[in-house]
Amino acid sequence: MTTAPKGLEGVIAAESTISFIDGAEGVLEYVGHAIGDLAQHSTFEETVYLLWNQRLPTRSELADFSAALRERYEPPAGMRELITSLPKSAEPMHVLRTMVSALSMHDSSPNDNDPGSARSKALNILASTPTIVAYFDRHRRGLDLVAPDSSLSYAENFLYMLNGEKPTETMARAFDICMILHADHTLNNSTFAARVIISTMSDVYSALTGAIGSLRGPLHGGANEGVMHMLNEIPSVEEAESYIMGKIERKEKIMGFGHRVYKTKDPRAFALQGLAERLASDTGNQDLYAKSHKIELVMERELGAKGIYPNVDFYSATTYHCIGLKLDLFTPMFAMSRVAGWSGHVIEQLEDNRLYRPKAKYVGPHAVEYVPIEQR
């Protein structure tokens, strides 16, 4: 038996055909398709089909898949009441974790894991998460809920339910690209969590509920909110350098930088940087982009040699802000998209399952005598 490094760094824990990363070269592929190609030419709905079926759909297959998704936009009866019964102060990621779990109670066969059932449950969750997030955000703002519109695409519909008006084509496309970019990323912590849970032959809802719990962590999906907090703390572009230098000197981690696998700039960061720059210019947020770009230059000069570069969360913060999303909705956005990858990996695990059960290296005492409580 070999002892794996802490955090399973560098350990291969599964075989997969869903996505591939070259951390040295900064490459990310979904079933062999370069992430830049998909961001430029594909849609989130088409990308989900690719991740779940190992190939791009024909036109009619995509139409059928989109129709099946859109007819599930509205969660089962009773979910609305549950969402509006929650405290308005609740954290959106806790709401999402709770409501995905609640979805299982409206499924007549929640534990079926045959291929057809697993895909159907994945589709339920994929379709419901935007509605859950939008419903809760309007509830906490004291606004009427806006029912989904199944004539709209996944991206258009979410922004419509959130804002009560249909988005511009630019905003809808920008959001759709963000969803493509966040959809999968090999065996990141939350995806591994989903595979570990489903490997006990538990159910899809439990696996994705666990994944949501993992993603909210600030070292993982929660970093995009941390980036926005940082950008808001920096008073001006001119003060960005001193702010970052101070964090480096205090050995504080800068959110949105570094990665366990990438030791160069995350390929998704390039696509998101372009989006952020364009949207910042369109929405009068040039300063936000300028601060981000200044931070990137300082970090490259100071920590580039250590392989610490922007990851997916750095420019997604500016992009989401310019789309008009509230800061504490950034990680729910990440989760909405990553439902695609988590589900793909759950489907793949079920196809060739083996229970995950590693060992721990025991470093505690042995043969300890029991001392009655009176003598302790």
Ligand code: SDX
């Ligand atoms: C995501 O795994 C995935 O694929 C995740 C993800 C996905 O799509 O699913 O890509 C999404 O989670 C992106 C990462 C988001 N997290 C952050 O932006 C948080 C800030 N980043 C760090 O916490 C860190 O870079 C991690 C957690 C992302 C990776 O950490 P590792 O691999 O455990 O590396 P480490 O913490 O051991 O750091 C190694 C060195 C240390 O310095 P030394 O002690 O060796 O001197 O690099 C330094 C760290 O201090 N370092 C940083 C840093 N990240 C690492 N220093 C300053 N700022 C940082 N952000």
